[in-house]
Amino acid sequence: MTFLVFIGSERQSTPPHPPRLGERVARACAVRLEANDADxxxxxxxxxxxPSPFKPHFSYAGGRAPQELEELAGKIASAQGYVMVSPEYNHSMSPALAHLLNHFGSSLFSYKPSAIVTYSAGQWGGARAAVNMRTYLAELGCLPVSAMVHVPKAQEVFGESGNYLEETETERWDGYIDRTMQQLLWWAEAAARQRAHGTAEIPAAFTKAPSQRNAPGY
Structure with a gap:
């Protein structure tokens, strides 16, 4: 099973120091996915x-989306689930992550699970962003699993490769991250099995206009 790990940060300047903590957190999650036999x-x-100005993938007629956008759409559609790694901005998810995800409709994400991973350079670990991300990811159709990962003071936990700076903390952090990753794997396997062998018809996912979700007569 293959999962996409989204790095929700574009910042490479300080503060915080070191910059781009999200890459470290994403690498740590990837290590735990591999440890649980996932790609x-x-x-x-x-x-x-x-694209600039903003134009979502589904707005291009006849498959004429830019190549990079088209390739990422294919990866999203073929993945079995998603790990969304984000810092917190104004009690919300990263604008870099939201901007990236907003290019795609829920038809690519639907009926597959996601995991929420947040972090901060301070004490809260991005937990308030995670609350916002639950509704956002539900709207995309990739329902987040109940367990989440929050990493306060990520610069004191992870090195550049996603390794633990304090080896004595390995078992504790592995167990904490695995709780979320193993839930993700369980739901991804269940969803894949249902998509392949389920007898119930899968309703069409949202593709373009919000009016597709309107009640009859509205």
Whole structure:
């Protein structure tokens, strides 16, 4: 099973120090996915040239979306689940992550699970952003699992490769992250099995206009 690990940060300047803590947190989650026999691929907003001005993938007629947008759409559609890594901005998710995800409709994410991972350079670990992310990801159709990962003072926990700076903390942090990753794997396996062998018809997912969700007559 392959999962996409979204790095919700574009900042490479200080503060905080060291910069771009999200990359460290994402690497730590990827290590735990591998430890649980899952494959992964990073989605890094710094490596993707998004359209400017903003134009979502589903707005291009006849499959004429920019190549990078088209390739990422294919990866989202084929993945079994998602790990969303985000810092907190104004009690909300990262604008870099939201901007990236807003290019795609829920038809690509639907009926697959997601995991919420937040972090901070301070004491709260991005927990307030996670509350916002639950409703956001539910709207995308990739319902988040109940367990979440929150990392306060991430610069004191992880090194550049996602390693633990204090080896004595390895068992404690592995167990904490695994609780979320193992839930993600369980739901991803269940969802994949249902998509492949389920007898119930899967309703069409939201693709373009919000009016598709309107009540009859409105």
């Amino acid at each position: 992964f691929e990073f989605v890094d907003p710094l490596a993707i040239n998004l």
